[in-house]
Amino acid sequence: MEPISRRGALTLGGLGLAGTVVGGAGLLWTSSSADTAQPQPGKELAEPSEVRSANGRLTLRLGAALGTVHIGGRSASALSFNGGIPGPTLRLKAGERLDVALHNGLDDPTNLHVHGLHVSPEGNGDNPFVMVEPGESFDYEYQLPADHPPGLYWYHPHHHGFVADQIFGGLYGAIIIDDPEPIDAARERVLIISDITLDGLGRIPAVSPMEQMMGREGQLVLVNGQANPRLSARPAERERWRIVNACVSRYLRLRLDGQRMQLLGIDSGRFGAPETVDEIVLAPGNRADLLVTMVDGTAVLETLPYDRGGPGGMMGGGERPRSGTPTGRASLATLTVAGEEVPAAPAVPAQPAPRDLRGRAVTARRELTFAMGMGGMMGGGGSMMTFTINGREFDPDRVDTTVEAGSVEEWTLRNTSPMDHPVHLHVWPMQIVESDGRAPDTAIWQDVVNVPARGQIRVRIAFDDFAGRSVYHCHILDHEDLGMMGVIEAR
Ligand code: C2O
Numbered sequence: 001m002e003p004i005s006r007r008g009a010l011t012l013g014g015l016g017l018a019g020t021v022v023g024g025a026g027l028l029w030t031s032s033s034a035d036t037a038q039p040q041p042g043k044e045l046a047e048p049s050e051v052r053s054a055n056g057r058l059t060l061r062l063g064a065a066l067g068t069v070h071i072g073g074r075s076a077s078a079l080s081f082n083g084g085i086p087g088p089t090l091r092l093k094a095g096e097r098l099d100v101a102l103h104n105g106l107d108d109p110t111n112l113h114v115h116g117l118h119v120s121p122e123g124n125g126d127n128p129f130v131m132v133e134p135g136e137s138f139d140y141e142y143q144l145p146a147d148h149p150p151g152l153y154w155y156h157p158h159h160h161g162f163v164a165d166q167i168f169g170g171l172y173g174a175i176i177i178d179d180p181e182p183i184d185a186a187r188e189r190v191l192i193i194s195d196i197t198l199d200g201l202g203r204i205p206a207v208s209p210m211e212q213m214m215g216r217e218g219q220l221v222l223v224n225g226q227a228n229p230r231l232s233a234r235p236a237e238r239e240r241w242r243i244v245n246a247c248v249s250r251y252l253r254l255r256l257d258g259q260r261m262q263l264l265g266i267d268s269g270r271f272g273a274p275e276t277v278d279e280i281v282l283a284p285g286n287r288a289d290l291l292v293t294m295v296d297g298t299a300v301l302e303t304l305p306y307d308r309g310g311p312g313g314m315m316g317g318g319e320r321p322r323s324g325t326p327t328g329r330a331s332l333a334t335l336t337v338a339g340e341e342v343p344a345a346p347a348v349p350a351q352p353a354p355r356d357l358r359g360r361a362v363t364a365r366r367e368l369t370f371a372m373g374m375g376g377m378m379g380g381g382g383s384m385m386t387f388t389i390n391g392r393e394f395d396p397d398r399v400d401t402t403v404e405a406g407s408v409e410e411w412t413l414r415n416t417s418p419m420d421h422p423v424h425l426h427v428w429p430m431q432i433v434e435s436d437g438r439a440p441d442t443a444i445w446q447d448v449v450n451v452p453a454r455g456q457i458r459v460r461i462a463f464d465d466f467a468g469r470s471v472y473h474c475h476i477l478d479h480e481d482l483g484m485m486g487v488i489e490a491r
Pocket residue numbers: 113115156158285424426473475
């Protein structure tokens with residue numbers, strides 16, 4: 001059978017044909033099977049290819065296109081950057097420049113966002129208002145400041161209305177800014193966790209309006225495009241794992257029971273000292289910079305269910321989406337630790353104390369209210385839920401929040417809806433100063449902050465270094481595409 005275009009797949013899905021295919025034979029894994037729908041341990045974990053800077057520059061071409069790729073051990077028709085899922089890992093240092101020539105080989109408009117990087121949002125920088133039409137190219141230039149925080153970032157498309165489809169389809173990759181002083185590790189691995197649904201023919205079925213409102217979750221949870229890959233190591237080896245939650249809506253609650261995990265930080269927020277943890281919760285868009293010290297035996301990297309609420313009563317009895325599988329646990333990767341023990345790794349070098357804005361004078365205090373309401377009409381005439389910030393849906397031509405460049409602000413992020421919303425601000429990271437009514441005892445910096453259902457969180461933001469227009473939004477990217485995004489201008 002000829003592969004059909006993604007548009008074609010969406011149309012078929014709209015008619016319910018893709019659903020028929022899903023119900024047919026030849027299906028490998030679906031969420032309806034009683035177990036967690038993951039196959040036996042698969043192949044050795046494959047890393048995305050890596051492109052490094054040289055002489056202060058990293059220059060590359062990224063082509064986004066639909067094609068045949070390998071996902072979870074089978075052939076699928078999906079989107080990719082340069083033919084790989086994930087796209088190449090980009091590794092560079094603070095003070096360097098990243099030049100990306102983005103070519104749009106898709107049937108829809110797209111663009112590129114460098115999530116978490118502290119770079120200019122203007123012109124051909126990290127400008128979410130750029131539109132690259134099918135067949136066209138755009139040259140991005142990102143100049144990293146000399147004091148850019150080291151850590152794990154990622155890139156993905158950001159064209160409003162297409163973000164969820166394009167990331168779910170396979171368009172994402174990691175960016176690593178090297179540590180000024182390396183942390184000793186036997187090996188470093190990039191683990192990009194994503195989810196996707198494939199029908200019996202290896203195509204992505206259309207998403208329903210209900211799934212969009214809930215935030216779509218794929219039936220397969222993948223690590224670097226693989227289903228349950230194998231990893232091996234020797235006892236006492238310390239590895240550095242850079243984990244990205246590239247899922248469109250799924251929250252990850254990661255465990256690696258039996259092994260020793262030390263978290264260096266979340267997003268670009270590096271803790272003063274690594275924290276020993278049993279579990280790591282990553283909202284969509286969050287990253288974990290993790291050290292794993294190997295203990296003899298076999299361990300499974302799992303994600304546990306996370307209750308992120310649901311439209312519930314608002315939708316006339318909708319289900320509460322639990323990020324996870326019907327039986328709860330999904331195996332993401334299997335780690336085997338065997339062989340002769342290696343000498344213990346040296347202590348992690350002292351990290352600079354994180355910046356703390358709590359002592360700073362605040363120029364402005366604002367409240368951003370994230371809400372869901374009954375409202376707009378769908379194409380078919382049914383009613384669609386609205387996703388708003390301060391009562392308004394996204395409008396690229398309206399500035400919602402004007403801030404003074406160089407100032408410090410305090411924002412209260414309020415969620416009046418029965419679902420969690422992971423709130424993300426471009427360019428400037430946020431320090432959490434109050435969560436659950438309590439002040440954290442350390443300085444916690446993230447660029448995606450979860451605002452729980454009917455809850456609130458307070459953050460402080462330093463609008464340093466750059467002026468220009470950018471955005472904040474819910475990183476459940478279906479919600480963002482449905483309008484839960486606002487425009488910020490620093491001037
Ligand atoms: Cu990862 Cu505005 O997004």
